[in-house]
Amino acid sequence: SYEVTQPPSVSVSSGQTASITCSGDKLGERFASWYQQKPGQSPVLVIYQDTKRPSGIPERFSGSNSGNTATLTISGTQALDEADYYCQAWDSSTPYVFGAGTKVTVL
């Protein structure tokens, strides 16, 4: 079955750029999506189809996907961006695969 891997944690200073990676075999040939989840809340879609941002999601969130790695970038990180972030890919056999999540801490 297909798997994607994320780092368990990322720390970033307030106002700086956070990059969260998601790795999987030929992930760049599949669509990657990203979800933000704060404690006690439901996940929120922040990036879909690699680079698209849903309405209402701040422009500081961006995505890329190439080769074996998808990346979620948060520019000018704010304290309210502190959350768990999950990448998700689609695979014909699995078919919806989530990474284990990355906890983003804003220092």
Added chain:
Amino acid sequence: EVELVESGGGLVQPGGSLRLSCAASGFTFNKFWMHWVRQVPGKGLVWVSRIDSDGTNTRYADSVKGRFTISRDNAKNTLHLHMSSLRAEDTAVYFCARGGTGGYYFDYWGQGILVPVSS
């Protein structure tokens, strides 16, 4: 405004059954695939099941295949998940989620409902 509201959760014994429901509003329900995703408290998200817009095509994670059944009532804008032969490892918060355009992601999520499986 899209809203998804789950109901039907609660403590169930191992081997027991439970039916979850998800009431949808704010969008044309019969035009979207719908999903169930679960999350063990403190752990990650795991996709459980999917149903297409008219209910004719379903798919399941291997861990629940043969025990869980997803269905929908488009007249009532409601999604269901019937769970049987429940195990302790099915204990989780269950979210209903709307499938995004193209079917590759989830664009709206419910608030989730806890299903503890324990004797």
